[in-house]
Amino acid sequence: MTKRHLMGAAAALLATATVLTACAPGGSSSSSSSAKSPSGVSTDVAGDDVTLKVLDFWQNEEGKWMDAVVAGFEKQHPNIKIERTTQDWGQVMNTLNLRLADPNGPDIALVNNGWQSMGTLAKGGRILNLDAYASAYGWKDEIPSTILRQEQFTSDGKQMGSGSVYAVPAARSSLIGLYYNKAALDKLGIAVPKTLADLEKACAAVKAAGQIPIAYGSQDKGSSTAILFGLQDLYSSAKDIGDFVYSSGSVPITSTGITQAATALKKWSDAGWLTPNHQGIPFADSMNNFLAGKGVFQFNYTGSLGFSAAQKQTYGYVQLPQANGDQVVGTGSTVGNLAISAKSKHPDAAAAFLDYMASKATAQASVDHGYLPLLHNDVKQSAPDPELATEIAAQQKLTDSNGFVPYFDWSTPTMLDTLGGQVQLLLAGKSTPDQLAAAGQKDYDAFQAQRAKG
Amino acid sequence: MSSRQLLPRRAAPAAAVPEGAVGPAARGRRRQSPRARRRRWLGLAFAAPALIMYGFVVVVPIVQSVSYSFYSWDGVSTARFVGLSNYTAFFTDPELGEALAHVLVLVLFFAGLPILLGLLSAALLGRGKLRGAGLYRWLLFLPQVLTSVVVAVIWKRIYGPNGPLNSALRAVGLGDLARNWLGDFTWALPSLGVIGTWTALGLCMVLFVAGVAAIPNELYEQARLDGASPVKEFLAITLPALRGQLAVALTLTVTGALRAFDLVWVTTQGGPGTSTTTPALLLYRKAFLNPDVGMAAAIGIVLAIICLLVALIITRLSEENA
Numbered sequence: 001m002t003k004r005h006l007m008g009a010a011a012a013l014l015a016t017a018t019v020l021t022a023c024a025p026g027g028s029s030s031s032s033s034s035a036k037s038p039s040g041v042s043t044d045v046a047g048d049d050v051t052l053k054v055l056d057f058w059q060n061e062e063g064k065w066m067d068a069v070v071a072g073f074e075k076q077h078p079n080i081k082i083e084r085t086t087q088d089w090g091q092v093m094n095t096l097n098l099r100l101a102d103p104n105g106p107d108i109a110l111v112n113n114g115w116q117s118m119g120t121l122a123k124g125g126r127i128l129n130l131d132a133y134a135s136a137y138g139w140k141d142e143i144p145s146t147i148l149r150q151e152q153f154t155s156d157g158k159q160m161g162s163g164s165v166y167a168v169p170a171a172r173s174s175l176i177g178l179y180y181n182k183a184a185l186d187k188l189g190i191a192v193p194k195t196l197a198d199l200e201k202a203c204a205a206v207k208a209a210g211q212i213p214i215a216y217g218s219q220d221k222g223s224s225t226a227i228l229f230g231l232q233d234l235y236s237s238a239k240d241i242g243d244f245v246y247s248s249g250s251v252p253i254t255s256t257g258i259t260q261a262a263t264a265l266k267k268w269s270d271a272g273w274l275t276p277n278h279q280g281i282p283f284a285d286s287m288n289n290f291l292a293g294k295g296v297f298q299f300n301y302t303g304s305l306g307f308s309a310a311q312k313q314t315y316g317y318v319q320l321p322q323a324n325g326d327q328v329v330g331t332g333s334t335v336g337n338l339a340i341s342a343k344s345k346h347p348d349a350a351a352a353f354l355d356y357m358a359s360k361a362t363a364q365a366s367v368d369h370g371y372l373p374l375l376h377n378d379v380k381q382s383a384p385d386p387e388l389a390t391e392i393a394a395q396q397k398l399t400d401s402n403g404f405v406p407y408f409d410w411s412t413p414t415m416l417d418t419l420g421g422q423v424q425l426l427l428a429g430k431s432t433p434d435q436l437a438a439a440g441q442k443d444y445d446a447f448q449a450q451r452a453k454g
Numbered sequence: 455m456s457s458r459q460l461l462p463r464r465a466a467p468a469a470a471v472p473e474g475a476v477g478p479a480a481r482g483r484r485r486q487s488p489r490a491r492r493r494r495w496l497g498l499a500f501a502a503p504a505l506i507m508y509g510f511v512v513v514v515p516i517v518q519s520v521s522y523s524f525y526s527w528d529g530v531s532t533a534r535f536v537g538l539s540n541y542t543a544f545f546t547d548p549e550l551g552e553a554l555a556h557v558l559v560l561v562l563f564f565a566g567l568p569i570l571l572g573l574l575s576a577a578l579l580g581r582g583k584l585r586g587a588g589l590y591r592w593l594l595f596l597p598q599v600l601t602s603v604v605v606a607v608i609w610k611r612i613y614g615p616n617g618p619l620n621s622a623l624r625a626v627g628l629g630d631l632a633r634n635w636l637g638d639f640t641w642a643l644p645s646l647g648v649i650g651t652w653t654a655l656g657l658c659m660v661l662f663v664a665g666v667a668a669i670p671n672e673l674y675e676q677a678r679l680d681g682a683s684p685v686k687e688f689l690a691i692t693l694p695a696l697r698g699q700l701a702v703a704l705t706l707t708v709t710g711a712l713r714a715f716d717l718v719w720v721t722t723q724g725g726p727g728t729s730t731t732t733p734a735l736l737l738y739r740k741a742f743l744n745p746d747v748g749m750a751a752a753i754g755i756v757l758a759i760i761c762l763l764v765a766l767i768i769t770r771l772s773e774e775n776a
Binding site: 093094097101116120121123124125126157218219220221222276277278279280281282285413414417420421422424425428430453 | 526528529530531534610613614615616633634635636637638639722723724725726727728739742743744745
């Protein structure tokens with residue numbers, strides 16, 4: 001290309017850019033922003049044949065659970081057909097904003113909690129305000145406020161945890177807590193820990209016996225924080241953590257137990273209780289190690305460890321009570337939130353499906369497939385699964401203490417990355433618990449400033 | 455590119471066939487018979503699908519990105535015009551500064567080392583006297599064929615705490631050197647760089663070997679008659695003749711280092727801490743994980759401009775010395 005051609009091309013590019021910049025991106029979809037809840041909703045969906053497109057990320061074993069749920073729903077509503085599209089989490093999350101702008105996109109989609117997904121979609125009017133359906137189906141009475149709060153945003157998108165309902169939780173739960181290998185503990189003659197002090201004593205004993213106390217891998221930033229969030233719940237009140245995450249009131253990060261949690265984690269690391277060389281181990285590998293008997297304990301998300309039938313007999317789960325006192329606080333939420341696309345032509349039928357996802361039948365299907373149910377505690381276990389029984393017992397304790405707290409990383413879009421990086425720095429001795437907390441607060445403040453600007 | 459260049463060579467005489475009928479005016483370079491003009495449009499028509507495709511896939515997104523970069527936008531709701539503030543943020547953000555510094559290290563590994571090693575292997579393999587040269591060539595080119603994600607997964611295993619690299623070090627009594635290569639704040643970036651070196655080496659080698667093969671043998675014979683050593687032969691004949699290939703290799707590998715994303719994402723996600731973040735990683739995060747499309751677009755535009763500048767400088771330098 002000659003110089004003149006280049007100049008011409010550059011000029012043309014600039015000119016086009018100027019024309020394009022005249023209209024703001026996203027402008028066309030903003031007309032539906034701060035959408036009002038649809039009026040004239042109906043819970044009677046019998047009649048015309050309807051096909052609903054559902055986008056979710058439940059694959060493999062989890063996919064079988066979802067298939068069972070869909071089959072149950074279609075049996076109840078013979079005129080409604082569910083067409084599932086399943087992709088992995090990242091694929092769904094990264095393309096969700098665009099897919100929900102498509103009139104032929106999904107009617108129902110899984111959205112993530114927090115600012116980057118549900119908040120943005122609610123603010124941009126891409127997902128339906130479900131208030132009318134919430135009253136029609138009585139969701140506000142049936143779903144505990146600590147769970148429902150995770151689905152709420154003000155319609156201007158500025159406040160999370162209050163305002164209108166934008167999604168419905170699936171009746172399947174995901175908590176962060178402590179898994180243990182009962183067979184290994186028995187062999188060493190150690191009792192299952194019931195408190196943090198028990199756990200620390202057990203770790204010391206396991207270490208003394210020449211085994212690895214806590215299976216851990218910190219190479220992935222995102223998953224390296226499971227242990228930090230699990231510990232955090234032992235040091236702060238459910239209210240303080242909740243208020244911080246939902247940015248209501250002005251709770252500093254230092255009141256959320258994060259400093260104490262980081263201090264404990266560092267102490268455990270220095271004591272040699274974590275898997276050696278965990279800096280080079282991806283979290284997925286640490287799970288395999290734990291299941292292979294290398295490591296007696298692991299902090300993890302429920303539903304992540306794929307126990308074999310035999311392992312279900314010898315592994316267990318516990319939600320440790322607070323470091324001071326017997327209150328139980330734990331990170332817990334639904335395993336997925338379903339929202340209705342604002343472009344859906346069959347919102348009534350879609351709402352019926354959402355209602356079914358939160359129903360006892362779905363909770364029962366969860367238990368049948370070895371997953372922790374949510375919203376309904378009176379479901380029955382058919383196959384003997386002692387491991388799941390310990391999870392259910394732990395969740396019951398959480399419910400009794402009303403101790404559910406949201407995932408800490410929902411507080412800002414970048415919190416998971418920030419704290420994940422900080423955990424790596426902390427364990428490498430390049431940062432202190434106070435610096436970790438300060439970095440979290442900085443991330444939080446920056447986001448709050450940006451949020452205030454709109 | 456003019457449409458005339460798109461025409462096959464044989465079209466030119468065809469245009470001049472009705473010479474006598476049209477008269478002297480037809481000899482003018484700019485005047486063409488209707489038939490020739492039609493052919494010209496035909497050529498454009500053949501090229502049109504490709505051009506339209508190019509426009510939609512390359513030009514339009516570039517223009518859009520430029521436009522997005524002036525906004526603060528979460529990807530869904532109405533964007534807010536912020537002028538150049540995304541760009542000023544780019545140059546003041548310490549995280550981006552750090553990421554750019556990492557790129558400089560990566561350039562060394564993605565471009566510097568592969569080119570040096572590529573030249574070496576071309577010098578050894580290029581003259582074709584080596585036994586099993588084909589096999590070496592094949593082996594060295596292999597990483598070029600593999601998807602970068604596969605490469606990353608393989609190397610993740612190699613670097614693992616109990617992976618082959620550490621095992622090998624322990625086996626030969628260098629256990630003190632064994633470490634968490636990708637989890638170590640000091641070593642993660644160089645370790646990542648070595649993966650890039652391994653990947654880029656094949657491309658450089660193939661380019662250079664092809665270049666060496668094109669050098670007339672007489673030159674070497676002449677040099678040998680003059681009693682030149684192999685090293686001198688390389689410096690006096692091979693290296694100058696490879697200038698074009700060097701420019702291509704440099705352009706591809708340096709811009710590759712600037713754009714480094716896939717290897718980093720699969721192996722370390724920018725960690726530990728921020729020790730292996732690259733601008734492309736930050737771009738991805740801003741575009742998809744933390745919706746700030748405007749900032750992501752600004753990063754993309756700046757990266758594109760830097761890549762363009764690098765390419766221009768390299769081309770200019772290689773031409774100047776010609």
